[in-house]
Amino acid sequence: MVFFEVEMQWNVLISPTELDAKGLLLQKAIIVRLMEEFASRKASKEHGYYVAVTSLNSIGEGKVRGLTGDVLFPVTFSCLTQKPAKGEILQGSVEKILKHGIFLKSGPMESIFLPEKMMKDYHYVAGENPVFLNDKHSKLEKDTIVRFKVLGFKWLEYDRQFQLLATLAGDFLGPI
Amino acid sequence: MAEKGGKNFSSEKGKTPSNLAASKEGSLKGKDSVPVNKTRHIQLDDSDSEYEGFVDERSPASSKASGKASSDLKSGKKKVSFESLKTGRKTSFETPAAKGDWGKGGKDFNAGKAGGKGSLPRATAVKPRLTEIELKLELELPKNARLLMDCEAAEILQEIEEHKTILSEDPKVKFPESFNKVLQYTKFGSHYINSQSARKVLETLKINGVNDGEICMIGNICPETVEEVYALLPSLKVNKHKNEEPIKEVLASLAKVKTSK
Numbered sequence: 001m002v003f004f005e006v007e008m009q010w011n012v013l014i015s016p017t018e019l020d021a022k023g024l025l026l027q028k029a030i031i032v033r034l035m036e037e038f039a040s041r042k043a044s045k046e047h048g049y050y051v052a053v054t055s056l057n058s059i060g061e062g063k064v065r066g067l068t069g070d071v072l073f074p075v076t077f078s079c080l081t082q083k084p085a086k087g088e089i090l091q092g093s094v095e096k097i098l099k100h101g102i103f104l105k106s107g108p109m110e111s112i113f114l115p116e117k118m119m120k121d122y123h124y125v126a127g128e129n130p131v132f133l134n135d136k137h138s139k140l141e142k143d144t145i146v147r148f149k150v151l152g153f154k155w156l157e158y159d160r161q162f163q164l165l166a167t168l169a170g171d172f173l174g175p176i
Numbered sequence: 177m178a179e180k181g182g183k184n185f186s187s188e189k190g191k192t193p194s195n196l197a198a199s200k201e202g203s204l205k206g207k208d209s210v211p212v213n214k215t216r217h218i219q220l221d222d223s224d225s226e227y228e229g230f231v232d233e234r235s236p237a238s239s240k241a242s243g244k245a246s247s248d249l250k251s252g253k254k255k256v257s258f259e260s261l262k263t264g265r266k267t268s269f270e271t272p273a274a275k276g277d278w279g280k281g282g283k284d285f286n287a288g289k290a291g292g293k294g295s296l297p298r299a300t301a302v303k304p305r306l307t308e309i310e311l312k313l314e315l316e317l318p319k320n321a322r323l324l325m326d327c328e329a330a331e332i333l334q335e336i337e338e339h340k341t342i343l344s345e346d347p348k349v350k351f352p353e354s355f356n357k358v359l360q361y362t363k364f365g366s367h368y369i370n371s372q373s374a375r376k377v378l379e380t381l382k383i384n385g386v387n388d389g390e391i392c393m394i395g396n397i398c399p400e401t402v403e404e405v406y407a408l409l410p411s412l413k414v415n416k417h418k419n420e421e422p423i424k425e426v427l428a429s430l431a432k433v434k435t436s437k
Contacts, residue, residue, distance in 0.1 A: 002315060002323060002324075002389070002392060003323070003324040003325070003326065003328070003329040004317070004318065004321040004322065004323060004324065005321065005322045005324055005332075006318060006320055006321040006322075007320040007321075008320070032346070032348050032349055035349060035350055035351070036348070036350050038352060039350040039351060039352040039353070040350075042352060042353065042354070043354070046318045047318055047321070049352075049354045049358070050352050050354065051329075051333070051352060051354050051355055051358045052332070052333060052336050052351070052352065052355055054332060054336070080324070080329060080332060080333070081321075082329075082354070082358055085313060085314060085315045085389070086311070086313070086314040087311045087312050087313040087314050088313055088315075088393060089393060089396075089397050089408050089409075091364075091365065106361065107354075107357055107358050107360075107361035108353075108354035108357045108358055108361075149311060149408075151311065167311075170407060170408070171403075171404075171407035171408075172399075172404050172407050172408055173408075
């Protein structure tokens with residue numbers, strides 16, 4: 001996955017109870033609310049997984065919401081995000097082994113699927129702890145670190161996460 | 177040879193299915209043992225959610241590959257071009273939901289929905305597609321975004337981690353759940369003593385036509401030889417004559433700033 005440092009502008013809603021405080025506390029309240037919002041949104045299709053807020057650039061003028069008394073502050077900040085890219089090379093660890101392929105995880109991504117067909121000469125070996133073996137006795141089992149190429153990815157709106165399709169077809173790919 | 181059901185339509189590129197089916201058959205025969213070098217044709221079945229580059233396999237029942245195919249993918253699949261499905265026909269269609277049905281992603285997207293298993297008319301167009309190993313890096317930068325290498329991100333996250341212990345004393349402060357996972361990921365992958373030196377070395381490649389995404393990849397993968405670079409980033413092969421020497425030099429300089437692991 002590639003990392004982006006993105007500048008974004010979000011609106012942060014502050015309830016009237018937090019407004020009573022002096023200026024500094026207000027700023028803290030805004031930052032806390034921003035981080036809460038950032039953490040709850042988890043990821044976006046455009047930017048990828050939200051990793052961390054890196055800096056607060058500006059806080060605009062607050063607008064009072066008539067009915068509730070909340071104040072809306074437009075906040076500009078920079079943050080670090082991570083997004084998968086098609087065709088990129090990644091490293092991940094084997095999470096689960098099935099007959100049709102392997103599930104890998106890498107960084108924030110927990111659903112990376114490596115189909116059996118993309119695994120060149122590896123074949124499934126059933127058993128209590130199933131593994132994938134190839135002719136050169138190289139083994140793919142749980143927690144093996146694997147270098148793979150991203151064939152494609154999907155954004156799952158409902159879960160707010162990405163799903164990746166991996167391949168080992170190519171030189172210098174495979175277990176490390 | 178027509179595909180099963182004979183429900184082929186020619187694509188916008190003027191290729192008729194029969195021509196392509198013939199060429200596909202030709203390429204399939206006698207090459208079963210070397211899957212990677214083959215151009216594969218995959219039929220796209222569309223699924224409900226949006227995605228880039230995902231291709232669903234057609235069921236093997238519809239394939240007519242002669243001889244043994246060493247993988248289901250190679251047999252009787254065609255590619256649907258994005259344009260032909262773009263008309264937004266949305267017939268209801270269930271893809272076999274199992275993940276094993278994902279085919280290889282190509283450069284074309286499919287947005288419309290087609291019927292499954294030959295039961296509904298399907299617009300199929302066959303295009304020769306890139307083999308998996310030739311799959312190039314596709315990176316679009318979102319607006320207001322800057323691309324960072326893993327090592328640079330690692331340094332930023334390390335700094336935040338140090339502040340985090342102080343911040344965590346306040347129970348209201350929340351960190352995204354990806355934070356810890358990404359921190360581990362970057363720590364594991366960090367190869368260089370510091371990111372500025374790595375960045376400086378890699379920037380020199382820009383003059384040789386290597387784009388930002390490729391520079392980032394080289395920095396992240398930390399390859400040992402030039403062959404590795406070309407194998408993993410096939411898009412650089414295009415300018416091989418121009419960038420081979422600079423890449424060799426860069427790899428040598430990077431080796432100097434690597435941490436010993």
